[in-house]
Amino acid sequence: MEIFLTAKNKRNLDFLLNEDNRLIQNVLFWGEESIGKKTMALYLAERLLCQQRTKNNENCGQCQSCLMFKKNYHPDLLIVESQEKSISIEQIRQLINFFSLKPILASLKIAIIDEAEKLTVEAQNSLLKILEEPYFNDLIILITAYPQKLLPTIKSRLLNLRFIRAKNEEIREFLIEKMKIKQEKAQLIAENANGKIGEAIKMLDDDYWQEKQEAKKKLKELVKGNDFDKLMIISEIQEEQFSFLFKEWLDLLRPLAKEKILIEEPKRKILLKNLLEVYPFLDSTNLDRRLLVENIFLNI
Ligand SMILES: [Zn+2]
Numbered sequence: 001m002e003i004f005l006t007a008k009n010k011r012n013l014d015f016l017l018n019e020d021n022r023l024i025q026n027v028l029f030w031g032e033e034s035i036g037k038k039t040m041a042l043y044l045a046e047r048l049l050c051q052q053r054t055k056n057n058e059n060c061g062q063c064q065s066c067l068m069f070k071k072n073y074h075p076d077l078l079i080v081e082s083q084e085k086s087i088s089i090e091q092i093r094q095l096i097n098f099f100s101l102k103p104i105l106a107s108l109k110i111a112i113i114d115e116a117e118k119l120t121v122e123a124q125n126s127l128l129k130i131l132e133e134p135y136f137n138d139l140i141i142l143i144t145a146y147p148q149k150l151l152p153t154i155k156s157r158l159l160n161l162r163f164i165r166a167k168n169e170e171i172r173e174f175l176i177e178k179m180k181i182k183q184e185k186a187q188l189i190a191e192n193a194n195g196k197i198g199e200a201i202k203m204l205d206d207d208y209w210q211e212k213q214e215a216k217k218k219l220k221e222l223v224k225g226n227d228f229d230k231l232m233i234i235s236e237i238q239e240e241q242f243s244f245l246f247k248e249w250l251d252l253l254r255p256l257a258k259e260k261i262l263i264e265e266p267k268r269k270i271l272l273k274n275l276l277e278v279y280p281f282l283d284s285t286n287l288d289r290r291l292l293v294e295n296i297f298l299n300i
Pocket residue numbers: 050051052053059060061062063064065066
């Protein structure tokens with residue numbers, strides 16, 4: 001079964017709850033990066049941890065649990081994130097330990113494993129034991145953009161929910177209603193978010209917004225400039241910027257991107273193809289990213 005979701009509305013997840021407002025089973029949220037998976041996982045956690053949910057089944061925002069959640073310090077919530085590029089078996093042991101004790105404030109405990117593709121094989125095998133536990137009444141949410149990197153045995157024990165991009169309009173509404181952003185700014189961000197709610201949230205940070213504008217400017221210059229200009233621009237890119245730039249450029253070049261007018265058709269397709277080809281290998285340490293970018297842009 002495949003269920004598609006956008007992160008527009010937290011009530012989207014109501015079907016996951018039974019009459020007692022408990023979650024039916026552990027879940028896997030998967031889909032592209034920055035599409036709202038973690039936002040949704042946190043929404044869900046906040047609601048399930050609340051001690052006195054409203055009639056509409058929303059979190060109350062006032063109980064001790066809600067207040068702790070807002071302070072990013074909830075004793076019944078564990079967020080597991082990668083340390084130095086992977087999630088180790090030691091971190092899963094800590095997770096098992098976390099679940100071995102009774103909840104302190106809420107009626108259940110919740111663990112969110114972000115970037116679950118970074119779980120080592122040992123860590124996944126260890127996690128499997130707790131997922132197989134028949135009397136497990138708490139909740140584990142795995143989040144990943146790369147579900148193919150998870151063991152099939154893990155995936156089959158989770159309800160797999162796929163997140164897809166939202167419409168601009170949905171993102172605009174989300175920003176106005178949930179994030180209390182002014183109409184005009186919400187519109188501008190929505191247009192630049194390419195359907196990704198997580199990306200829209202990041203754009204509320206001015207530095208991040210600026211970085212995105214820079215990436216766009218660089219792409220334009222790299223397409224239009226002569227070879228000398230191109231080499232100059234590429235020489236000024238910092239090593240740690242490459243993966244961000246690639247991600248941005250791929251978004252700007254995809255067929256439905258709003259900005260596609262800036263590059264004429266055959267060129268756009270070739271660029272997109274070349275960037276996509278190397279993108280999966282961008283993190284490998286022995287790769288000369290600068291040379292790679294030179295090759296891609298000097299040849300168009
Ligand atoms: Zn509450």
